[in-house]
Amino acid sequence: MDIKQPATSAPHQPDQPMKSDLVPEVVEGIPVKQPNTPTGPATQVNSSGPQEQPPTSEVEMDQVLDEVSAKVKSDQPLTSPKHHWLGRVFKKHPKNNVKSEPTRSNHKPLAVAILALAVGLCLMVAAYLVYKADGDINRSATQNQHTVRQAGVNSSVTASDVETLSVELQSIENSDGSQDFDPSALSDASLGL
Amino acid sequence: MLKSLISRPARLLYACLVLVASVIYFAPMAMSAPAGLAEPPNSEKTTSLAERLDKRQAEQKLDIGSELKQRILSKCEAAQGLVNKLKTRDGVIRDKYKNQYFQFAEKLETITTGLAKQGVSTSALVSAQQRLTEAINQYLVDAESYRVAINDLASISCQSDPEGFYITLQAARASREKLKTDVDSTARTVPDIKNALVKIKSELEQQ
Numbered sequence: 060m061d062i063k064q065p066a067t068s069a070p071h072q073p074d075q076p077m078k079s080d081l082v083p084e085v086v087e088g089i090p091v092k093q094p095n096t097p098t099g100p101a102t103q104v105n106s107s108g109p110q111e112q113p114p115t116s117e118v119e120m121d122q123v124l125d126e127v128s129a130k131v132k133s134d135q136p137l138t139s140p141k142h143h144w145l146g147r148v149f150k151k152h153p154k155n156n157v158k159s160e161p162t163r164s165n166h167k168p169l170a171v172a173i174l175a176l177a178v179g180l181c182l183m184v185a186a187y188l189v190y191k192a193d194g195d196i197n198r199s200a201t202q203n204q205h206t207v208r209q210a211g212v213n214s215s216v217t218a219s220d221v222e223t224l225s226v227e228l229q230s231i232e233n234s235d236g237s238q239d240f241d242p243s244a245l246s247d248a249s250l251g252l
Numbered sequence: 253m254l255k256s257l258i259s260r261p262a263r264l265l266y267a268c269l270v271l272v273a274s275v276i277y278f279a280p281m282a283m284s285a286p287a288g289l290a291e292p293p294n295s296e297k298t299t300s301l302a303e304r305l306d307k308r309q310a311e312q313k314l315d316i317g318s319e320l321k322q323r324i325l326s327k328c329e330a331a332q333g334l335v336n337k338l339k340t341r342d343g344v345i346r347d348k349y350k351n352q353y354f355q356f357a358e359k360l361e362t363i364t365t366g367l368a369k370q371g372v373s374t375s376a377l378v379s380a381q382q383r384l385t386e387a388i389n390q391y392l393v394d395a396e397s398y399r400v401a402i403n404d405l406a407s408i409s410c411q412s413d414p415e416g417f418y419i420t421l422q423a424a425r426a427s428r429e430k431l432k433t434d435v436d437s438t439a440r441t442v443p444d445i446k447n448a449l450v451k452i453k454s455e456l457e458q459q
Contacts, residue, residue, distance in 0.1 A: 236435030
């Protein structure tokens with residue numbers, strides 16, 4: 060991109076460069092805004108031929124360059140290596156926070172409900188398995204009891220079995236209702252009435 | 253922290269599931285009564301406290317005087333603390349007797365059936381067994397009445413209903429007295445069973 064030097068600009072000293080001398084490096088590749096002057100645009104990008112109209116003054120040129128510089132700075136304020144960390148802190152994180160907060164609040168009840176349902180299903184399965192296992196145990200216990208009873212019925216009851224039963228009767232015979240259900244435990248004196 | 257993470261419906265769901273799982277788990281553990289023994293139903297589930305109080309009032313027809321009423325009002329709450337301790341202790345004893353009776357009745361039934369199959373005369377044993385069964389059934393009925401009465405005595409609001417507290421106390425005393433008699437009556441059936449078993453044993457030894 061070439062920017063034409065204004066034809067009417069005054070000559071200047073080479074050892075004291077003006078702003079306009081630095082312009083081509085700064086605005087290269089970026090469209091330049093046309094100033095609203097009655098005389099038309101001060102500069103034109105990729106313009107050529109007879110349509111080219113030089114800026115009226117160096118002051119206008121400086122204004123254009125200032126605007127371009129300001130635009131470049133505003134478009135990429137934090138991309139310079141010096142302020143790269145600032146860009147991370149002040150630019151990206153707030154956007155992420157704004158987006159992530161509603162997401163978390165929207166998904167949290169759903170996640171909890173799914174978790175509750177999953178755990179609930181596990182509990183139901185566990186309860187069913189325990190119930191089934193208990194049923195099996197009870198069935199086997201009943202079968203064992205039935206087997207014992209059948210054994211008592213089918214096989215002969217021996218004198219030893221009868222003796223064992225007589226010994227077990229002893230605990231019932233020795234039970235003492237007066238001690239275990241002492242009526243005085245509910246008397247007015249015992250209750251402090 | 254956990255409470256804040258889990259929503260209220262989820263907590264409710266958990267509670268229901270735990271309840272269902274507990275019922276499923278513990279229901280099969282209830283001991284079933286052997287043949288001939290009838291465990292009475294839980295009357296606390298079928299009647300309200302007011303209904304039970306009305307029934308006791310109708311049975312006892314008590315009218316407590318103002319002096320007794322004042323005495324109950326001033327001391328009944330302390331008495332209920334003692335009743336609570338007694339209730340716990342009595343529950344353990346009732347269960348001990350119940351398990352003992354159930355286990356023995358089951359074994360006796362097995363032996364009696366086996367002996368009858370073998371052609372051994374069991375008429376004396378069966379007669380004694382029947383008396384034992386009747387005694388145990390009477391114990392079970394009175395134990396349930398006592399359990400309900402002592403529970404009501406511990407939970408009734410004696411300050412607002414001193415008459416109800418007193419008639420419930422009288423009912424608990426009567427049921428406790430019956431329990432003592434039932435245990436002794438059951439024990440008195442044992443010698444007959446023992447004698448029948450001794451005869452059977454000698455008969456088996458001669459075979």
